[in-house]
Amino acid sequence: MMNSNLQFDFLVNKEKNTITVRREFLASQQLVWDCYTKQELLDRWFAPKPLTTKTKSMNFSEGGHWHYAMVEPNGTEYWGWTSYTEIKPIDYYKALDAFCDAEGNINTQFPQAKWLVSFTTKEENAVVETVVTYNSLQDLEAVIQMGMKDGLTSTLERLDELLLTLK
Template sequence: MTTDRFFDFAVDTANATLTVTRDFAAPRRLVWDCHTQAALLDRWFAPKPLTARTASHDFREGGHWHFAMIMPDGQEFWSRQDYIEIHPIDGYTALDAFSDETGAVSPALPQARWTVSFTEDGRLTRVLTLVVYPSAEDLEKVMAMGMEEGLTSTLDRLDDLLDTLGGTSEPAKVTISALVRAPAETVWAAWTEPAHITQWNFASPDWCCPSATSDLREGGTYTARMEARDGSFGFDFEGTFHKVDPGREIGLTLGDGRRADTSFTPEKGGIRVTTIFDAEGTHPVDMQRDGWQAILNSFKTHAERL
């Protein structure tokens, strides 16, 4: 961990606010992932010697994060954040509260509105967190509970995690490809039309894609709901088209800022579909490649049946 980067913890009792500013030597995309993906949050969002454990996490406007900070002796301290606004990679706003293990808010303890913003300058990402309490008394209560020491230790842990993840490196570019033996217009329609997307956009038969939308234009949005067929888990895959060249190429910027660019190239016997995507920092690259390739293989099977 490097300790000489900018850090400021400012208390404004008159306005019942905390302003916490911290620089990290990592790309903004990776710092954002660490704040918004449960698997990464569990690796840093608690002061030493506590650890974090997520009970449920749904990072979307209207969603929430329910988690515990756990003492070495097993004692649990539960909290939840309810997401109000999300601006991918730029920032988010959430209501933060103490809770019980069921997620019910503890009304006797202070609640606050957190606004977290992310800016990048060269190799550094600055995270600015504005925490607003309903009253000066609530602010004084959390300060007496050790807010400054706890948050400082927690951010030190994030620094350590970013070092472990290789924070200064760019995301790996991963390539997948398949030759689809179908006419070009069929391949394009199967890739871009929601009625087709829901028929192939999953990696294995125990998953499904119950809904999808595609505003196929530069600046338009794309969404696909991915769910386990038994209902045990699901998430929304979202992005914005940064390039649309009909029949030739589609570029998608994902909600976390990563990119996925897909080309459609005529070859003998069909259309070569190739996607190059930025790997995320949570899972092994090989696992991500296998998952994306399985979805592409599912697309190939669907398109060739049309």
């Protein structure tokens, strides 16, 4: 059951072409960091319901990448490529995010983005702040139209459910 007292902010800044998401979790900063940075945990939550996640390859290190798919119940796959540019455990990481195909070829028809994902502690809970920066207002508006807020809300609720099983 979702705890409505947990912080959840979804802020769009059309001057800076950013989306900032702040989300509080009922878990320690270390555990939430692990859920964002370990393949076996990411595969259990990183997709909105009813999709699932599968990893083709992952190397969580500076200069490394995560190549994964979000998979619909009917088997349709949506591939993504995350390149890790800077990592400071367990405080933050920076990454470049793109759509790609099953072979890892970047699809330049879709918006690419820079991600800064920061982890802090608030009493016993962890707070994750994700700032996603797009190259243009057009790209920002495209991902909002694609349903990023609902998708992210569902995805983060799935992380809540996973954290309950890990504590």
